[in-house]
Amino acid sequence: xxxxxxxxxxxxxxxxxxxxxxxxxxxxxxxxxxxxxxxxxxxxxxxxxxxxxxxxxxxxxxxxxxxxxxxxxxxxxxxxxxxxxxxxxxxxxxxxxxxxxxxxxxxxxxxxxxxxxxxxxxxxxxxxxxxxxxxxxxxxxxxxxxxxxxxxxxxxxxxxxxxxxxxxxxxxxxxxxxxxxxxxxxxxxxxxxxxxxxxxxxxxxxxxxxxxxxxxxxxxxxxxxxxxxxxxxxxxxxxxxxxxxxxxxxxxxxxxxxxxxxxxxxxxxxxxxxxxxxxxxxxxxxxxxxxxxxxxxxxxxxxxxxxxxxxxxxxxxxxxxxxxxxxxxxxxxxxxxxxxxxxxxxxxxxxxxxxxxxxxxxxxxxxxxxxxxxxxxxxxxxxxxxxxxxxxxxxxxxxxxxxxxxxxxxxxxxxxxxxxxxxxxxxxxxxxxxxxxxxxxxxxxxxxxxxxxxx
Amino acid sequence: xxxxxxxxxxxxxxxxxxxxxxxxxxxxxxxxxxxxxxxxxxxxxxxxxxxxxxxxxxxxxxxxxxxxxxxxxxxxxxxxxxxxxxxxxxxxxxxxxxxxxxxxxxxxxxxxxxxxxxxxxxxxxxxxxxxxxxxxxxxxxxxxxxxxxxxxxxxxxxxxxxxxxxxxxxxxxxxxxxxxxxxxxxxxxxxxxxxxxxxxxxxxxxxxxxxxxxxxxxxxxxxxxxxxxxxxxxxxxxxxxxxxxxxxxxxxxxxxxxxxxxxxxxxxxxxxxxxxxxxxxxxxxxxxxxxxxxxxxxxxxxxxxxxxxxxxxxxxxxxxxxxxxxxxxxxxxxxxxxxxxxxxxxxxxxxxxxxxxxxxxxxxxxxxxxxxxxxxxxxxxxxxxxxxxxxxxxxxxxxxxxxxxxxxxxxxxxxxxxxxxxxxxxxxxxxxxxxxxxxxxxxxxxxxxxxxxxx
Numbered sequence: 001x002x003x004x005x006x007x008x009x010x011x012x013x014x015x016x017x018x019x020x021x022x023x024x025x026x027x028x029x030x031x032x033x034x035x036x037x038x039x040x041x042x043x044x045x046x047x048x049x050x051x052x053x054x055x056x057x058x059x060x061x062x063x064x065x066x067x068x069x070x071x072x073x074x075x076x077x078x079x080x081x082x083x084x085x086x087x088x089x090x091x092x093x094x095x096x097x098x099x100x101x102x103x104x105x106x107x108x109x110x111x112x113x114x115x116x117x118x119x120x121x122x123x124x125x126x127x128x129x130x131x132x133x134x135x136x137x138x139x140x141x142x143x144x145x146x147x148x149x150x151x152x153x154x155x156x157x158x159x160x161x162x163x164x165x166x167x168x169x170x171x172x173x174x175x176x177x178x179x180x181x182x183x184x185x186x187x188x189x190x191x192x193x194x195x196x197x198x199x200x201x202x203x204x205x206x207x208x209x210x211x212x213x214x215x216x217x218x219x220x221x222x223x224x225x226x227x228x229x230x231x232x233x234x235x236x237x238x239x240x241x242x243x244x245x246x247x248x249x250x251x252x253x254x255x256x257x258x259x260x261x262x263x264x265x266x267x268x269x270x271x272x273x274x275x276x277x278x279x280x281x282x283x284x285x286x287x288x289x290x291x292x293x294x295x296x297x298x299x300x301x302x303x304x305x306x307x308x309x310x311x312x313x314x315x316x317x318x319x320x321x322x323x324x325x326x327x328x329x330x331x332x333x334x335x336x337x338x339x340x341x342x343x344x345x346x347x348x349x350x351x352x353x354x355x356x357x358x359x360x361x362x363x364x365x366x367x368x369x370x371x372x373x374x375x376x377x378x379x380x381x382x383x384x385x386x387x388x389x390x391x392x393x394x395x396x397x398x399x400x401x402x403x404x405x406x407x408x409x410x411x412x413x414x415x416x417x418x419x420x421x422x423x424x425x426x427x428x429x430x431x432x433x434x435x436x437x438x439x440x441x442x443x444x445x446x447x448x449x450x451x452x453x454x455x
Numbered sequence: 456x457x458x459x460x461x462x463x464x465x466x467x468x469x470x471x472x473x474x475x476x477x478x479x480x481x482x483x484x485x486x487x488x489x490x491x492x493x494x495x496x497x498x499x500x501x502x503x504x505x506x507x508x509x510x511x512x513x514x515x516x517x518x519x520x521x522x523x524x525x526x527x528x529x530x531x532x533x534x535x536x537x538x539x540x541x542x543x544x545x546x547x548x549x550x551x552x553x554x555x556x557x558x559x560x561x562x563x564x565x566x567x568x569x570x571x572x573x574x575x576x577x578x579x580x581x582x583x584x585x586x587x588x589x590x591x592x593x594x595x596x597x598x599x600x601x602x603x604x605x606x607x608x609x610x611x612x613x614x615x616x617x618x619x620x621x622x623x624x625x626x627x628x629x630x631x632x633x634x635x636x637x638x639x640x641x642x643x644x645x646x647x648x649x650x651x652x653x654x655x656x657x658x659x660x661x662x663x664x665x666x667x668x669x670x671x672x673x674x675x676x677x678x679x680x681x682x683x684x685x686x687x688x689x690x691x692x693x694x695x696x697x698x699x700x701x702x703x704x705x706x707x708x709x710x711x712x713x714x715x716x717x718x719x720x721x722x723x724x725x726x727x728x729x730x731x732x733x734x735x736x737x738x739x740x741x742x743x744x745x746x747x748x749x750x751x752x753x754x755x756x757x758x759x760x761x762x763x764x765x766x767x768x769x770x771x772x773x774x775x776x777x778x779x780x781x782x783x784x785x786x787x788x789x790x791x792x793x794x795x796x797x798x799x800x801x802x803x804x805x806x807x808x809x810x811x812x813x814x815x816x817x818x819x820x821x822x823x824x825x826x827x828x829x830x831x832x833x834x835x836x837x838x839x840x841x842x843x844x845x846x847x848x849x850x851x852x853x854x855x856x857x858x859x860x861x862x863x864x865x866x867x868x869x870x871x872x873x874x875x876x877x878x879x880x881x882x883x884x885x886x887x888x889x890x891x892x893x894x895x896x897x898x899x900x901x902x903x904x905x906x907x908x909x910x
Binding site: 009011028029030059060061093094095096097098100133134135136138139144147150151154155158162167168169170171172173174175176177186187188189190191195197207208210211212213214219220221223225227235236238245247387389390407408409411412413414415416417418419427444445446447448450453454455 | 514552599624645666674702842
């Protein structure tokens with residue numbers, strides 16, 4: 001590289017004049033930054049030019065021509081540490097016409113550095129400030145890497161399923177009735193009537209199975225009108241959904257889903273090490289662990305998971321369901337005992353699952369359903385579904401859903417449907433937990449929650 | 456194949472007993488169908504068994520075991536015409552518990568066959584009946600092929616853009632303000648306030664460019680609250696959107712988009728000939744034509760397009776804009792003169808384009824914007840966008856949009872943004888026009904229009 005001429009478009013992350021003859025820049029391009037140097041020299045760079053360049057606002061976009069030079073000492077402030085650019089020409093392509101809400105340098109600094117700093121007072125950029133000014137926040141090398149990884153997860157999801165003959169479908173987000181559970185559904189004014197936003201593609205993807213698509217997947221927004229402002233809930237997120245006909249047993253779906261996650265984890269680790277490392281500089285985390293080898297992924301039944309918690313001191317009477325707090329606790333128990341951040345719970349009690357869940361044929365109080373976990377948080381929920389219309393109507397009534405309000409859905413099964421199962425993955429949860437970002441909003445480009453609809 | 460043992464799951468499309476000893480089936484699996492034969496034979500197939508099988512309802516799902524046999528004569532009623540299956544075992548996996556609204560055989564029949572039939576009265580299945588019973592309608596070999604092609608178009612869109620370093624993004628569909636043009640936006644009850652459904656990812660994808668993503672694409676639903684029930688409008692459809700920074704000229708975007716379509720057309724023709732042929736059996740159409748070779752895709756300026764129409768007899772005073780009828784006429788003129796179903800119109804008058812469109816620097820009454828056409832209908836609209844915040848605010852005011860209502864969007868440009876452009880493609884339109892399906896609802900799994908929210 002040494003001696004190569006380069007021409008690039010970059011952001012001015014910082015600029016600093018040294019005397020009147022030299023200006024140092026930190027130039028940023030997505031997940032990389034490099035030091036660049038403008039030196040006054042006769043006939044090439046005038047003093048006025050250097051003065052103008054030193055005054056360029058942070059976050060200006062510049063077009064730079066220069067020569068790559070090896071540096072004697074590694075440059076710590078840039079991701080490219082072994083070379084710098086000696087600038088011969090610099091042009092401003094886009095300047096700033098407002099006050100920067102915070103510097104990208106501040107926004108990229110790890111929390112530990114802020115706490116450890118004794119002589120300097122580093123500015124802490126709070127999450128709300130970041131999200132209010134998301135366009136600047138997204139420019140950090142960290143966020144550029146986060147969203148490259150989000151892209152990668154979607155890509156791997158597709159790659160794996162396409163190799164297994166799945167068809168991508170697009171199901172409508174506007175629904176005529178408030179499906180599944182009416183309480184958490186957004187209502188839309190629809191000409192002279194109303195519509196509702198789909199809170200999952202569940203019913204539509206099952207109808208696709210009844211329509212002979214055999215194996216389908218969808219990547220699309222799902223909407224939840226839940227007024228909860230936790231670190232892991234948003235009102236709009238991206239669902240990675242799939243549904244497939246099964247031959248003999250619902251474990252066919254379970255195994256396929258498990259294979260999908262293993263494929264994702266391996267690909268991320270192998271192909272995106274640089275991006276993971278970039279994120280880790282700002283968000284230090286233990287490397288995400290899963291089990292490879294013949295033993296395979298840890299699968300616990302719901303009953304076994306409860307036993308683990310009881311043994312750890314949770315009163316059994318609190319464990320009709322496993323709440324968020326106990327999920328996290330279970331994650332810690334499993335990590336300590338089995339050395340994995342990824343595991344599956346199978347065979348949930350029927351009482352905890354929606355009406356379309358297939359009961360366990362051997363014990364109707366249980367169901368053929370499962371959740372997948374990463375670092376003690378649920379990232380997938382799935383099950384075998386009921387394909388028998390009589391049983392489906394019965395389970396609707398048992399769960400307080402009037403079959404009459406679900407006509408077209410119920411009809412799909414009356415028209416003949418193979419046994420099938422599937423699951424829905426929360427994209428942002430997988431991304432947040434793989435990277436340990438601690439708040440799901442960091443895993444969404446422009447997050448939406450009960451209090452946020454902008455930008 | 457002759458003599459091979461097979462085991463398959465299939466739909467009973469038709470069954471017909473011949474005497475008391477033989478039953479003929481037409482068994483269907485997605486885009487294929489095959490003849491199968493059950494014959495009474497001692498110790499293997501009883502008379503009762505044959506009687507039961509002959510009585511299986513159309514659209515039952517059966518599991519069949521049998522032997523493949525070459526047939527002396529081609530079987531015209533099946534897509535697999537050179538073999539049939541001699542059934543040794545047949546089991547019912549899922550029966551029918553309602554009356555079939557129409558037979559899949561009727562739903563697959565070409566219009567021409569219905570009109571040509573003299574001695575039989577074929578049943579015509581109207582579009583509304585199909586859509587009301589979409590699960591059955593989707594089972595036709597035609598529709599299985601249509602949605603495999605829809606999947607292929609999305610796949611090719613991604614494949615082309617990923618090879619060119621685009622990042623897939625997911626932008627929120629819930630918006631705090633009614634963007635672009637308030638008239639055609641759906642309003643959502645959002646806790647104690649209101650939200651609006653995004654009518655395109657336009658603003659968000661531009662903000663991603665201002666956030667240094669350089670090249671982005673999105674595949675997702677877009678919502679239009681337009682009360683129009685034409686053959687080419689839906690209230691929800693899938694947008695294939697992209698946006699990219701440009702170096703010198705907006706023709707970089709135009710050329711990339713053109714390359715994308717050529718890639719799509721070629722891949723569809725080369726890799727999906729069987730699916731196209733399957734659709735064509737029911738919807739006969741001239742093969743879709745585009746220009747290959749050094750001359751490249753036909754590009755007309757708006758002024759040239761108007762001239763062609765005027766020369767064809769349209770009064771020039773009707774051509775401040777080119778309406779749907781004249782678009783179709785232009786499509787016919789172009790087809791006759793240039794032998795192509797695919798062309799581009801560039802340089803639309805500024806008056807016809809939204810506020811974020813970049814004016815032509817040489818003639819501010821014109822703009823750096825373009826539409827792409829297939830068979831005389833628009834399938835893409837795009838432009839270079841204004842990245843200068845002062846000009847953007849000025850154009851907002853000129854188009855009656857108050858800049859104060861677009862704060863976060865306008866801020867993105869004040870914070871420095873490279874020149875950029877992009878476009879949005881209607882997935883279902885491309886599919887409809889490539890295959891000449893004549894109604895966009897046929898290109899959508901579960902279409903939505905002002906009168907339809909179910910199934």
